[in-house]
Amino acid sequence: MSLFSRFMDGWRKYRKPGYYDEFDYHWTMTIDLDKCTGCEACVTACQAENNIPIVGEEEIAKGREMQWIRVERYWEGEYPNAKLSFIPMMCQHCDAAPCETVCPVGATYHNQDGLNTQIYNRCIGTRACAVYCPYEVRYFNYYDHEWDSPLEQQLNPEVTVRGKGVMEKCTFCIQRIREAKDVAKDDDRRRVQDGDVQPACVQSCPSKALVFGDRKDTESQVYQSMNDPRNYRVLDELNTDSSVFYLKKVDA
Amino acid sequence: MHRPMTTETFKLGYNDIHDDVIRSIVKTGPKYYIALATAGGTTLLCFFFPWFYQLYYGIGAAGMNHPGVWGTYLASFIFWIGLSHSGTLLSCVLHLTNSSWRKAMYRSAEAMTLFSLVVAATYVMVHVGRPWFIHWAVPYPNQMELWPNFRSPLMFDVMAIATYITGSTIFIYMGSIPDFAAVRDRTSGWRNTMYTLLSLGWRGTDKEWHRLHWAYTFLAVLIIPLAVSVHSIVSWDFAMSIVPSLHQTIFAPYFVVGAIYSGTAGIVTVMFVLRKSMGFEQYITKLHFDNLGKLLLVLSLIWTYINGVELFTAWYSGTSEEYEALNYKLFGYYSWLYWEMIIFCAVLPMLMFSTRFRTSFVPMLILSIAINIGMYTERFLIIATSLSRQYLPDAWGTYVPSPVEISIMLGSFALFTTLFLVFVKIFPSVSMYEVKETMATPKMEPAAPAAGSPA
């Protein structure tokens, strides 16, 4: 191979998100807004699963809330004819993530499963990723947080407790994905099958608005649902190539 | 650009210059100690103490929130980088264009560059959440086998600033070698030892002068693109994001012009202070203020133009998020700051069209401070207004600096002053040899004229 074509190959690879030619899995979520009731069960589940600190009233007033998934509410119209719509918003695991390019130490990067990961140990806290993320889903640890007794008893041992000066965000419950992969590996090195893994928010959604799975498996539920004609991605015009698909609410 | 120094300025002899400048180094009055103690004390109290508090408790001590994750720390960082600009840059440009009026002032201008950069670098540490790991942003071979992310504009920043600090340190040091030698020859004791080391055995032979000039010009040519690139790269931290109103191609020139603008204003301020406090009335004259005033005026016009372009492109984009950002900037929560900036940086500088204004010292001082206040506001607004209004309305918010931030901001000026005060006692703050170049060669003592020489 000539030097030039080798260089061009390297360059093309370099331009790929996370430098991968192909992902092993391509974890994807769909959110059916027609089914979402805005109950915020997902928010609570995520808080419990991922050791998200409870920052308290004062900090929330300062605008330092921490919730990896939030339910955004938008009002339309004036009071008697007001209409409320919800949209759950978490890290979209963009395949062309703006947040990844900017981190000077590479603390946020794309892994082989198509996930946008955050390495807490490596983070130096420039907060540039939070600026670059158009979805505003990155949350910063302004302090070392504490859990009032007895809440510290319910911390999830599978998940790191983050210290001050570190950025965090939705991981698609990577600890559950890892576990499912481990189990699958022990079980004859098979691939993780549809339904083997469910993030906390998906598991807790009473109306089954959230669906999670591997996009590469064309049989999977998520593959069907992301090809629903109602599908769209938030801020798709920014070419972030996100992995969360929303199914539009159809007004009756 | 050749402009002879007014002869009235230099009714001085070579010796007077030596005496004046060396006096400023060796003779230290109580006033100086008071100033140093005040500046040093303020630095400790207002800069380091709140910073340590913040290190201990976390960045939460500052007012940053969600979505305003960047705040005055970054604004101050840009401000100091900006201030650093004109020093060396101006000195280089004027050196290359052979402007003799540069000679009395450039040493202090270059020092300003250096210390602003030091303060800016300190601000990076104040800004990040875990400064104790800041070395990870520097590419060095390590056990973890991890490199920084070379795609990151922040990483470019680290490189650019490190290069710029190195470059301007060498530049100011090299330009001072003959002066160190001059001081060496007139001091004794520990000072003599220090200047002997600093002057690298300078003897003032023709060869040495020749090499110095060559190297100096070479560095001057090298530093100009460096200075431009540094601030372009700082602007990319913002422009390479997709935040509405930050994602603009005009940002690099905008930042560079802004930097030179605020830096030049800073030089006017520093020169006024030096002139008054060190008794340099004879070296820093109306001429300098006049010329700097003209430069400031041009810069202010360019700056105003770029601001207009920024508004226009936002409007012309026709997208709802840019409209919202524009509307917020002009009429939102921070709008009073915006209009303050316009008055200080675009309207008031128009006064400099008048020569009388440019040649009066106190009004120029006031204006130069006003410009820098305006420029600080600009940096703050770039961050605060844009982050407050991004794509998803649910995540809109406002950010207000906390007392810790304000204290650190004020403290950084004290830090800068402290460094500068130390500087004037070590470096000859007016370049003696270059001022001498502008003077008529003194007549030799009419000792016994050699036989046959023309009378």
Ligand code: SF4
């Ligand atoms: S949604 Fe934001 S944090 Fe998540 S991958 Fe995209 S840019 Fe990064």
Ligand code: SF4
């Ligand atoms: S996938 Fe996991 S981490 Fe992400 S929002 Fe849902 S529960 Fe939280």
